[in-house]
Amino acid sequence: MVAFAGPDPIGVLIGAKRPSATLVHKIAVHPDHQRQGHGRHLLASLGSKLAILGPPRIVAEVPAPNAPARGLFSANGWVEEAVLTDYIWAGGPQRSESRTGFIIPVSVDDLGANGLLGEGDPPTCWERSLETLTARKDEIGGLAVASEERVEAYVLYIKEEAKILSLRSFMDDGDARLGELLARLDPGGAGAILPKVHPAEMPAGRLETLGFRPAGAHLLYAASAGSA
Numbered sequence: 001m002v003a004f005a006g007p008d009p010i011g012v013l014i015g016a017k018r019p020s021a022t023l024v025h026k027i028a029v030h031p032d033h034q035r036q037g038h039g040r041h042l043l044a045s046l047g048s049k050l051a052i053l054g055p056p057r058i059v060a061e062v063p064a065p066n067a068p069a070r071g072l073f074s075a076n077g078w079v080e081e082a083v084l085t086d087y088i089w090a091g092g093p094q095r096s097e098s099r100t101g102f103i104i105p106v107s108v109d110d111l112g113a114n115g116l117l118g119e120g121d122p123p124t125c126w127e128r129s130l131e132t133l134t135a136r137k138d139e140i141g142g143l144a145v146a147s148e149e150r151v152e153a154y155v156l157y158i159k160e161e162a163k164i165l166s167l168r169s170f171m172d173d174g175d176a177r178l179g180e181l182l183a184r185l186d187p188g189g190a191g192a193i194l195p196k197v198h199p200a201e202m203p204a205g206r207l208e209t210l211g212f213r214p215a216g217a218h219l220l221y222a223a224s225a226g227s228a
């Protein structure tokens with residue numbers, strides 16, 4: 001959506017729409033036209049349109065230091081639902097071989113075919129949702145610990161971006177399997193980013209035990225179409 005002053009574009013809102021929600025990816029107003037209600041108008045126009053077309057839920061993931069953007073959403077009735085924490089993997093114990101199962105390559109399609117992605121997963125940021133993983137599956141690599149019966153733990157990542165997109169364990173093993181996978185993923189032991197972790201995904205203490213350290217945060221704002 002674009003806001004105009006006469007013939008000149010002075011504001012823009014870029015979004016991404018899915019059946020479950022619409023994400024406000026970017027919203028910006030030219031410096032010469034700020035504090036004149038253009039940001040409020042863009043959000044209200046989006047809400048009015050989605051009240052007719054759906055879906056009713058609208059979300060935004062705002063960097064915590066961006067006070068003006070936080071103020072804009074709060075002033076327009078958006079509710080802060082959660083703090084999404086960015087983590088960096090600082091490295092953990094290195095293992096030369098798996099002692100808990102077979103280490104195998106795995107893809108998004110493999111995990112989906114085995115019912116390990118999707119329904120029943122905890123809340124995630126937009127970037128780590130099933131729809132994003134599916135859309136980017138050709139860029140995503142993965143490793144899993146598997147027994148003869150099942151996948152017991154997995155990590156999905158994008159090496160070119162030094163980014164971990166998803167990690168889950170299905171075993172009560174003190175996260176030994178995840179530790180093995182992370183060691184295989186990055187033998188150098190540092191630098192991979194796990195972005196925007198929802199507090200319901202994995203407790204901070206568990207991530208810190210695996211070698212992750214907090215490195216920033218985003219605030220998850222939400223509104224209902226027609227009320228924003």
